[in-house]
Amino acid sequence: MTDAPGGPTDLVCTLSFFSGYACRERGACCTAGWPIPIEREPLARVRRALTDGLLHPASRTSDLFVVSPDAPDDAPALVACTSTGCVFHRADAARARCELQRTLGVAALPHACRQFPRVVVAAPNRLSVTLSAFCPTVTELLHDDVEPAIVARSRAEGEVLTGLDTTGGLPPALRPDMLMSWEAWWRWEAAAIRVIRDAGTSAEAIARLSIAVERVRGWHPADGNLEERIDTAFAPLTSCLPPTGDAPPTLPDIDTVVDGLVGCVPGPFQQTAHEALMRRGRPVRDDVRRRLLAAHAFANWTAHLGEGLRTWLRSIASVHVLLEGGIAPRDVDLVLRHLADPAALARRWRGVEAPPPALRQRARRAVKAPSDPE
Ligand code: SF4
Structure with missing residues (x-):
C-alpha cells in the first residue's frame, strides 16, 4: 500500500452520495481499540507539544506511545489505547473530540486518522475512493436520498489518500x-x-x-x-x-x-x-x-x-x-x-472462478491433436 503520488493521479473518483463526507469527530475509529501507528514527523510534533504543556492527553496513563525497546528516539510508534480508546480521545456528554486535532490541527494527526474512513485504489491515472460504513457519519450518508453515480474531482492540496496501489501493476x-x-x-x-x-x-x-x-x-x-x-x-x-x-x-x-x-x-x-x-x-x-x-x-x-x-x-x-x-x-x-x-x-x-462452458469448449478444441477426427 502506498500514498499515491501527485501528477497523473490527481484525478479522484468517488461516489455521489459520499462526496459531501467530512469528519464529524464521532469517535468510532478512536474507540475501536485498533493500533494507530504514528509516523516520525507527527510524533516529534506531538512530543514537543506535550513537553511544552500545550497538549494534554484525555486519558491518564504513563505511556502515551508504544515503542519497541530498541527503537531510536525518532522511530515511529503506536498511539497507546486504554479501555475507552485512544489516549487522545475525549468523550463528554456534549460531544467526542480528539485533543490532538483540537490543539495541533488536522496536519498533526497520524496518517491513519486522516485516512479513515476512506478505502482507496490507486490506479495508473486515477484514485478511486469509497468509504467505510463503520464510521457513523458514512452510515448516515447511505440514508441520504442521492442516486448512486461516480463523480470526479481534483485531489485537494495535502489530501491524504492511501490505499491499494495498482499503479505499477496490471x-x-x-x-x-x-x-x-x-x-x-x-x-x-x-x-x-x-x-x-x-x-x-x-x-x-x-x-x-x-x-x-x-x-x-x-x-x-x-x-x-x-x-x-x-x-x-x-x-x-x-x-x-x-x-x-x-x-x-x-x-x-x-x-x-x-x-x-x-x-x-x-x-x-x-x-x-x-x-x-x-x-x-x-x-x-x-x-x-x-x-x-x-x-x-x-x-x-x-x-x-x-x-x-x-x-x-x-x-x-x-x-x-x-x-x-x-x-x-x-x-x-x-x-x-x-x-x-x-x-x-x-x-x-x-x-x-471455474471456467465458463464456452471457454471449456474452446480449451478442448485447442488441445485437440491434428489427427483427431472433427
Ligand atoms: S489521534 Fe485523535 S483521531 Fe486519531 S485515534 Fe486518537 S483521538 Fe482519534
Missing part, C-alpha cells in the same frame, strides 16, 4: 486466464453502478450483475472489442425491465458467508468479528442497501487481488447476504473493511 482479471484493460475495467465499474442505481431492489441488482458477469467473462480477443462487449452485456440490464433468459445467481447462505469472513480475520480479532456478525437487527431500507452495494462495487480491492469478475461479484453478493440477514451496514463494514485480510478474502472466494 488491470483486474476478467477470469483466471484473461486480463481486462484499464479502460474496460472502468467501463465495467461505471456500468455496474448504473445497474445498482436502476435495479428495483438489491436482490435484483445482484441478479443483473451476475448476468453481466456471465455474459462478459467468456470474452476472447478474437470476439472483438471488450468494451463493446461490456456495453452490449449491460445495455438491457440498466432498463427497468426485469432480465429474462439468464440463470439466476446462486448465492451463499448467511452461515457460509459469516464462517468465510471470520476465517479471514486474524486470530486476535476473530471474536470481535464473530460478535459483529451475530448482531442481527431489522433489515435496512432497500435504497440504503443498494448504496452500500455500490460502495463495495466501486474501488473494490477484490477485483485487483482476485482472479476474475465472479470473485468481484462474490464480494458484493456477500454484502447483500449479510444485509438481508439483518446485519447493520456498520457491522458489515467493520468486518469486511477493517478486520478481514483482503488477500485472504480474495483467496477464499476464488473457487467461484
Whole structure:
C-alpha cells in the first residue's frame, strides 16, 4: 500500500452520495481499540507539544506511545489505547473530540486518522475512493436520498489518500486466464453502478450483475472489442425491465458467508468479528442497501487481488447476504473493511472462478491433436 503520488493521479473518483463526507469527530475509529501507528514527523510534533504543556492527553496513563525497546528516539510508534480508546480521545456528554486535532490541527494527526474512513485504489491515472460504513457519519450518508453515480474531482492540496496501489501493476482479471484493460475495467465499474442505481431492489441488482458477469467473462480477443462487449452485456440490464433468459445467481447462505469472513480475520480479532456478525437487527431500507452495494462495487480491492469478475461479484453478493440477514451496514463494514485480510478474502472466494462452458469448449478444441477426427 502506498500514498499515491501527485501528477497523473490527481484525478479522484468517488461516489455521489459520499462526496459531501467530512469528519464529524464521532469517535468510532478512536474507540475501536485498533493500533494507530504514528509516523516520525507527527510524533516529534506531538512530543514537543506535550513537553511544552500545550497538549494534554484525555486519558491518564504513563505511556502515551508504544515503542519497541530498541527503537531510536525518532522511530515511529503506536498511539497507546486504554479501555475507552485512544489516549487522545475525549468523550463528554456534549460531544467526542480528539485533543490532538483540537490543539495541533488536522496536519498533526497520524496518517491513519486522516485516512479513515476512506478505502482507496490507486490506479495508473486515477484514485478511486469509497468509504467505510463503520464510521457513523458514512452510515448516515447511505440514508441520504442521492442516486448512486461516480463523480470526479481534483485531489485537494495535502489530501491524504492511501490505499491499494495498482499503479505499477496490471488491470483486474476478467477470469483466471484473461486480463481486462484499464479502460474496460472502468467501463465495467461505471456500468455496474448504473445497474445498482436502476435495479428495483438489491436482490435484483445482484441478479443483473451476475448476468453481466456471465455474459462478459467468456470474452476472447478474437470476439472483438471488450468494451463493446461490456456495453452490449449491460445495455438491457440498466432498463427497468426485469432480465429474462439468464440463470439466476446462486448465492451463499448467511452461515457460509459469516464462517468465510471470520476465517479471514486474524486470530486476535476473530471474536470481535464473530460478535459483529451475530448482531442481527431489522433489515435496512432497500435504497440504503443498494448504496452500500455500490460502495463495495466501486474501488473494490477484490477485483485487483482476485482472479476474475465472479470473485468481484462474490464480494458484493456477500454484502447483500449479510444485509438481508439483518446485519447493520456498520457491522458489515467493520468486518469486511477493517478486520478481514483482503488477500485472504480474495483467496477464499476464488473457487467461484471455474471456467465458463464456452471457454471449456474452446480449451478442448485447442488441445485437440491434428489427427483427431472433427
Ligand atoms: S489521534 Fe485523535 S483521531 Fe486519531 S485515534 Fe486518537 S483521538 Fe482519534
